Amino acid sequence: MTDTEAPRRGTSRVSRLARRRGVTTGLLLTPPMLWLGVAYLGALAALLVTSLWTQDDFTGQIQRTWTLQNFRDLFTIDVYRTITVRTLSIAALVTVIDAILAFPIALYMAKVASPRVQRLLVIAVLMPLWASYLVKAYAWRGMFSEGGLISWLAAPFGLNTPGYGLVATTIVLAYLWLPFMILPVFAGLQRLPDSLLEASADLGAHSWTTLRRVVLPMAFPALVAGSIFTFSLSMGDYIAVRIVGGTGQLIGTVVYSNIGAANNLPFAAAVATVPVAVMLLYLAVVRRTGALENL
Amino acid sequence: MSTAIALRGLSKHFDEVRAVDDLDLEIADGEFFSMLGPSGSGKTTVLRLIAGFEQPTSGTITLDGEDVSSRPPFARDVNTVFQDYAIFPHMSVRQNVEYGLRVKKVPRADRRRRAEEALATVRLEGYGERRPNQLSGGQRQRVALARALVNRPKVLLLDEPLGALDLKLRREMQIELKEIQRDVGITFVFVTHDQEEALTMSDRIAVFNEGRIEQLATPVELYEAPASAFVAGFVGTSNLLAGDVARSLVGAEGTFVIRPEKVAMSAPEAAPPAGPSTCVARGVVREVVYLGATTHSVVHLDAGVTLTVSHQNTDRSIDAALERRDQPVVLTWQRDHLVSLGGPGPDPVASPEEETA
Numbered sequence: 001m002t003d004t005e006a007p008r009r010g011t012s013r014v015s016r017l018a019r020r021r022g023v024t025t026g027l028l029l030t031p032p033m034l035w036l037g038v039a040y041l042g043a044l045a046a047l048l049v050t051s052l053w054t055q056d057d058f059t060g061q062i063q064r065t066w067t068l069q070n071f072r073d074l075f076t077i078d079v080y081r082t083i084t085v086r087t088l089s090i091a092a093l094v095t096v097i098d099a100i101l102a103f104p105i106a107l108y109m110a111k112v113a114s115p116r117v118q119r120l121l122v123i124a125v126l127m128p129l130w131a132s133y134l135v136k137a138y139a140w141r142g143m144f145s146e147g148g149l150i151s152w153l154a155a156p157f158g159l160n161t162p163g164y165g166l167v168a169t170t171i172v173l174a175y176l177w178l179p180f181m182i183l184p185v186f187a188g189l190q191r192l193p194d195s196l197l198e199a200s201a202d203l204g205a206h207s208w209t210t211l212r213r214v215v216l217p218m219a220f221p222a223l224v225a226g227s228i229f230t231f232s233l234s235m236g237d238y239i240a241v242r243i244v245g246g247t248g249q250l251i252g253t254v255v256y257s258n259i260g261a262a263n264n265l266p267f268a269a270a271v272a273t274v275p276v277a278v279m280l281l282y283l284a285v286v287r288r289t290g291a292l293e294n295l
Numbered sequence: 296m297s298t299a300i301a302l303r304g305l306s307k308h309f310d311e312v313r314a315v316d317d318l319d320l321e322i323a324d325g326e327f328f329s330m331l332g333p334s335g336s337g338k339t340t341v342l343r344l345i346a347g348f349e350q351p352t353s354g355t356i357t358l359d360g361e362d363v364s365s366r367p368p369f370a371r372d373v374n375t376v377f378q379d380y381a382i383f384p385h386m387s388v389r390q391n392v393e394y395g396l397r398v399k400k401v402p403r404a405d406r407r408r409r410a411e412e413a414l415a416t417v418r419l420e421g422y423g424e425r426r427p428n429q430l431s432g433g434q435r436q437r438v439a440l441a442r443a444l445v446n447r448p449k450v451l452l453l454d455e456p457l458g459a460l461d462l463k464l465r466r467e468m469q470i471e472l473k474e475i476q477r478d479v480g481i482t483f484v485f486v487t488h489d490q491e492e493a494l495t496m497s498d499r500i501a502v503f504n505e506g507r508i509e510q511l512a513t514p515v516e517l518y519e520a521p522a523s524a525f526v527a528g529f530v531g532t533s534n535l536l537a538g539d540v541a542r543s544l545v546g547a548e549g550t551f552v553i554r555p556e557k558v559a560m561s562a563p564e565a566a567p568p569a570g571p572s573t574c575v576a577r578g579v580v581r582e583v584v585y586l587g588a589t590t591h592s593v594v595h596l597d598a599g600v601t602l603t604v605s606h607q608n609t610d611r612s613i614d615a616a617l618e619r620r621d622q623p624v625v626l627t628w629q630r631d632h633l634v635s636l637g638g639p640g641p642d643p644v645a646s647p648e649e650e651t652a
Contacts, residue, residue, distance in 0.1 A: 198348050199381035201368040203395035203446065213398070217385045 044276065051269035060263050070270035080254070084274055087251040090170055091234035095181075095227045097174040102181035102226060107215070109182075110189035111197070122186075125179050133176070137243040140172045144244055164246035172240045177233050181226035188222025189215070221290040231282065235275040251275060298360075299324045299450055299482040300345060305354035307340050314340040316506035318354070322450075322484060327476050329485045329493040332503030333529070338486045341503075342452050345484065346375050359449050374443035375452045378459075380435045382427040388414070388438050389423035395446040413445035416475060433464045440475070450482045457492065469495045490530045494518065502526050518554075520634055527552040527636070532591075534558070534602040536633075543598050544576050550636040555605035557632040560592060566625035574633075576626045578602070580619045592619065594626060602626060 054067050074080050109121045128136065143149040144161050151161035162168055192215065200210040238252025245253075251274060258268035283292070300322040307315040315337045322328045330338035343349045345356060347368035355364045363371050374395070383391050390397075392410040401409070414420055417437035427435060436456060443451055453472075457465045473496045476483045487493050493500045494514040502509045502517065502525070510522040521527035524535060537550040545551055560580075561567075569575040578596035585608075592604045604626060 193379065193381065195377045195379050195381035196383060198346075198368065199375070199377060199383070199442075200394070200398075201348075202346060202373075202375045203398060203442070204369045205394075205398040206369055209398050213394075214383060 047269050047272055047276075050266055051273055053266045055264050055266050062265060070267045073267065074270055074274070080271070083249050083251060083254055086166070086249075087235055087275075088278065090166065090173070090250065091231050093170055094173045094177060094234040095230045097170070098178050098181040098230045099185075099223050099227065101174070101178060102185050103219070103223070106182050106185035106189055106219075109186050110192070111194070125182050125186075128176075129179055133239065134243075136176065137172060137240050140168070140175070140240075141243050144168045164244050166245065166248045168244040168246075169241045169248060169250070172244050173234045173237060176237075176240065177230040180229035180233065181223075184225040184229075185219060185222045188219050188225070192218050221293070224286045224289050225292070228279075228283065228286065232275065232279050235278065297324045298322070299326070299358070300484070301357040302341070302345075303355045303357070305341070305344065305356065306352045307337075307344060307349060308352045313506045315344065315351075318506075318508065320501065320508065320511070322482060325480050325482055327473065327483045327485065327496055327498045329487060329497035329500045330503055331487055331490060331493040331500050331529070333488060336503035337506040338488075338501075338503040339454055340506075342375075342454055342484065342486050345371075345450070346373055346452055347371050372449040373452055374446050374448040374450075375454065376436075376439045376443050376456045378454045378456065380439040380456075382435055382438055382442075384427050386427075387423065388419070388425045388427065388430070391427065391438055392423075392442045392445050394442060399446075409445050410441075413441040416444060416479070417441045418471075432459055433468065436460065436468065440472075444475070444479060444481070447479075448481065450484060451476075453483060453485045455486055455488065457487075457489075465492070472496060494530070502529060504529075521552060521636070524550060524552075524636055527634070532603055532605070534600075536600065540596075540598050540600045544574055544596075544600075545630075545633060547635075552634040552636060553602070553628055553632060555591065555603045556589075556607075558602060558604045558626050558628045560594070560604050560606070560619075560624050560626055563623050563625050567627055572630050574628050574630055576602075577623065578626060579623055580621060583617050583620050585617070592624075594624060596626070 050062075051070055052066050052068070054063050054065060054069055055061070056063055074084075105121075105125075109118055109125075113121060141164075144164060145151075146161065146163075148161060154160055162171075196214055196218070197210055200214045201207075205213065236252055238250065238256045241248060241250045241253055242256075251271060255268045255271050258264045258271065286292070298321050300320070302318050302320040305315055305318040305320075306313065318337075318341065320341075330341060332338045340349060344351055345358075347363070347366060347370075351364060355362055357363070358371060358373065383394065386394070389407075389410055392413055393406045396406045396409060410423070411420070414423060417440050419434065419437050419441065422430070422434070422438075427438070430438065436459075439456070457468050457472075460468060469492055472483075472485075476496075485493070485496065494517070497514055499511065499513055500517055501511045504525050510517060510526045512520075512522075517526065517530050521530060521533070527533040527535065532555050533552045534555065535550060535552060536544055541547060541549060541551055563577065566575060567573060576596045576598060578594040578598075580592050581595050581601070582593040584591040584593070587608070589605050589607055592606075593601060594604055595601050
């Protein structure tokens with residue numbers, strides 16, 4: 001009797017321990033899960049709900065009646081359609097520019113640089129993130145000004161600064177988000193075994209062929225991972241465009257002016273759902289490339 | 296027979312480390328040549344120098360009569376089977392095998408046919424559409440081999456290609472590799488740290504130690520007549536007799552090697568007398584190690600040295616052998632089975648440990 005009881009008592013102790021461990025895990029996870037659920041997803045839900053309300057034009061009061069009018073306006077009024085297309089184009093352009101700039105830098109960091117130089121470069125890439133976003137945007141404003149650094153550099157070639165506008169906005173956004181492209185691509189290329197590059201050369205491929213047939217296809221998921229950052233950050237930005245964009249409007253500035261000057265929170269919310277929807281669509285498309293494992 | 300590869304005064308230094316030190320070597324056309332040595336002995340560096348992944352510090356590499364020392368890997372008529380196989384994970388098996396032909400702009404139909412042939416050579420017919428992650432380790436190894444063979448290189452370089460396989464598969468692949476090499480007639484240069492693997496497959500073996508070749512010989516010569524204590528210790532198990540021990544047991548100055556299977560063990564009363572052609576030594580059995588096909592007995596001799604004796608388990612003698620532990624015995628061996636290494640005895644601390652992997 002005793003020798004059958006001993007293991008039973010043992011298992012019950014084990015299961016009680018496991019249950020207690022489960023409780024501990026649950027308690028530890030509750031605060032972050034609350035944060036994620038309430039503050040993060042809750043805010044998104046609130047955004048969506050608000051976008052379905054409307055605003056009294058006279059009193060400026062929010063009327064909590066369900067309507068799709070905001071979305072109807074968004075899709076039918078030409079100026080909003082233009083701004084949406086313009087914002088997506090700039091976000092795409094910024095992403096392409098960042099990918100083109102980041103790839104050689106990341107390749108050098110991951111496969112050519114010595115460990116020492118590699119560490120220095122990682123710090124150099126991260127360093128701009130330590131400075132305030134506003135400071136960097138204003139620094140670019142100074143550079144784009146008449147008689148600023150860019151016009152001075154361009155003058156010998158008979159060129160001038162592009163001035164404040166969408167070109168300047170694209171350049172500043174590409175600058176701001178470049179680290180977010182470099183780091184995932186660098187990490188992706190670091191995981192690429194050297195022996196694959198050697199095998200390619202060994203089988204008769206020149207460097208460019210190896211780059212095209214082995215390195216690029218294998219770095220592609222990492223590039224897509226970086227593009228998730230650059231694309232979404234560009235789509236939602238409103239500060240850079242206000243500082244160097246001149247009179248140009250993007251989705252971010254439309255949201256901003258509808259919250260501020262126009263005080264139309266429901267319409268601002270409807271505009272703000274556009275980047276969210278585009279990003280969800282984008283994620284659904286790129287999921288197949290394995291990019292989400294590279295984030 | 297013409298020379299496939301000739302290395303002349305080849306050195307490769309990494310900062311202060313002389314990975315390869317003033318090496319001269321000729322490998323004949325169609326030979327199965329092995330480079331054997333412990334890790335860090337320079338054998339892999341020599342392979343990488345031949346492939347072109349490393350630039351020599353000095354010396355030349357001649358491939359089929361042409362100096363290729365300064366050529367990049369893609370301009371050398373050699374192909375490599377990598378230790379980690381280096382299969383391109385984003386390509387199918389067929390695309391992997393066709394890669395070399397593709398970058399050399401071989402027409403599509405020709406490419407297909409040759410890839411199929413190569414896959415058939417390594418017994419992977421019908422695997423062309425598989426992805427590398429659907430293959431087992433042994434199959435990947437075969438893909439790597441097919442991908443190299445399909446280019447019909449002058450020389451195939453193999454960098455410990457069987458290291459990651461389990462023992463049974465490794466033994467099968469050893470025999471298969473040898474057969475493939477005979478069929479295709481390509482020179483194989485095979486790097487391994489496994490002495491048994493080298494003995495099984497090679498026409499000739501170069502034993503590496505500290506960037507130099509200790510001995511270059513056929514497997515039989517290497518085993519039966521090792522040129523140094525290092526080779527004797529690295530290739531198979533060996534017993535070294537040196538100094539006073541050699542003087543009292545062999546009756547001569549110098550260092551001698553005797554292989555465990557050449558020593559016979561008997562009870563003291565059944566011992567044969569010492570003679571001009573027979574050496575006899577008394578001792579006590581310290582350990583008996585049963586290895587299935589053979590049994591190793593570790594015997595401490597009265598002369599002050601420990602010898603390993605091996606005998607085949609042809610009958611069910613293991614019980615008797617196990618009972619011998621701590622019993623006095625007599626060891627005998629033929630004098631002409633002793634291999635003289637000449638010179639003074641080696642430092643026993645420096646003698647390499649046996650690799651059993």
